[in-house]
Amino acid sequence: MANPKQMPDEFYQWMKQLQEIDFVLVELTLYLDTHPEDYDSIKQFNEFAEKGMRLRQKIEKKYGPLMQYGQSYSGYPWNWDDPPWPWQM
Amino acid sequence: MWVYEKKLQYPVRVSKCNPMLAKFLIEQYGGADGELAAALRYLNQRYSIPDKVVGLLTDIGTEEFAHLEMIATMVYKLTKDATPDEMREAGLGDHYANHDNALFYHNAAGAPWTATYIQAKGDPIADLYEDIAAEEKARATYQWIINMSDDPDLNDGLSFLREREVVHSQRFREAVEILKEERDRKKIF
Amino acid sequence: MSTYRKSWRPYIGPNDPCPPIEIKYYETPPNLYLGYQPYGLKQFDPSTALFKGTLWPALYAPYSNPYKKKREEEE
Numbered sequence: 001m002a003n004p005k006q007m008p009d010e011f012y013q014w015m016k017q018l019q020e021i022d023f024v025l026v027e028l029t030l031y032l033d034t035h036p037e038d039y040d041s042i043k044q045f046n047e048f049a050e051k052g053m054r055l056r057q058k059i060e061k062k063y064g065p066l067m068q069y070g071q072s073y074s075g076y077p078w079n080w081d082d083p084p085w086p087w088q089m
Numbered sequence: 090m091w092v093y094e095k096k097l098q099y100p101v102r103v104s105k106c107n108p109m110l111a112k113f114l115i116e117q118y119g120g121a122d123g124e125l126a127a128a129l130r131y132l133n134q135r136y137s138i139p140d141k142v143v144g145l146l147t148d149i150g151t152e153e154f155a156h157l158e159m160i161a162t163m164v165y166k167l168t169k170d171a172t173p174d175e176m177r178e179a180g181l182g183d184h185y186a187n188h189d190n191a192l193f194y195h196n197a198a199g200a201p202w203t204a205t206y207i208q209a210k211g212d213p214i215a216d217l218y219e220d221i222a223a224e225e226k227a228r229a230t231y232q233w234i235i236n237m238s239d240d241p242d243l244n245d246g247l248s249f250l251r252e253r254e255v256v257h258s259q260r261f262r263e264a265v266e267i268l269k270e271e272r273d274r275k276k277i278f
Numbered sequence: 279m280s281t282y283r284k285s286w287r288p289y290i291g292p293n294d295p296c297p298p299i300e301i302k303y304y305e306t307p308p309n310l311y312l313g314y315q316p317y318g319l320k321q322f323d324p325s326t327a328l329f330k331g332t333l334w335p336a337l338y339a340p341y342s343n344p345y346k347k348k349r350e351e352e353e
């Protein structure tokens with residue numbers, strides 16, 4: 001039996017970029033939880049939130065939804081449960 | 090509510106099939122100072138702690154679930170195609186007899202996860218000090234596992250997770266300072 | 279600048295059967311020294327930050343097995 005679809009290098013590269021942006025956002029989130037009045041960090045947070053949204057849209061358009069419950073659009077047929085799942089990557 | 094994202098927090102890699110390391114790593118899956126205990130501890134404490142630190146507990150608790158998934162991914166990759174013989178040779182015979190290659194919430198010695206691993210005293214300072222201690226213990230556990238691992242790719246992911254414990258501890262220490270702060274007085278940086 | 283690893287010498291008794299580990303180590307990571315994080319600390323770029331596990335060099339302290347070198351030297 002043939003191995004199901006393998007993702008191209010581009011997918012892995014884009015996911016890594018998304019992990020980088022989202023990691024900055026995780027760090028800034030925890031930081032802002034204890035520094036709620038740091039204006040510059042809030043600006044940086046919003047810039048990265050924007051960047052992350054744009055990249056997420058680009059990835060999802062080509063490779064399918066990253067989130068569900070309506071946080072991402074679906075392709076046809078329903079492609080949410082297409083592999084690879086994160087642990088299979 | 091929570092929304093799942095089909096992406097790991099960090100790109101987990103493992104160099105070779107090595108069920109023995111999975112046996113050690115499971116400590117951070119279902120052990121006393123593991124990621125499951127961490128997530129449940131912080132999220133549960135939110136309901137009885139001053140509002141000013143609820144955001145932090147929510148966000149660190151949520152990140153711990155991302156770490157739980159990273160540990161699961163490491164265990165999955167280390168054992169995925171391990172045969173029953175290889176599982177037994179790695180000291181996972183007891184595990185295999187009950188679970189085949191399935192993951193389970195127990196510690197490295199096979200003791201199942203229990204709610205007694207986590208505390209909720211209801212006293213904000215006691216709870217935050219528990220959280221700081223939990224982060225230091227999780228950091229130490231990662232160090233002991235790194236000391237026994239000869240897999241550079243695995244250690245890369247473990248180093249990331251260890252550093253996250255340092256940052257979490259830092260934030261919990263700041264949360265204590267927030268609760269210590271005199272009302273009406275501004276923080277001085 | 280603080281150091282993030284400390285060492286100590288455990289007592290060695292005449293009847294200890296294992297060859298002694300003369301120096302023991304423990305970690306004292308940056309969160310013990312930083313205090314309330316100040317505004318505007320220098321940051322890693324996003325790719326480095328992900329790799330290191332923190333956005334701020336001030337919170338970063340790498341870890342490696344302190345006993346490994348010793349064992350290899352003895353072999």
Ligand SMILES: [Fe+2]
Nearest residue numbers: 127253254257
């Ligand atoms: Fe943590």
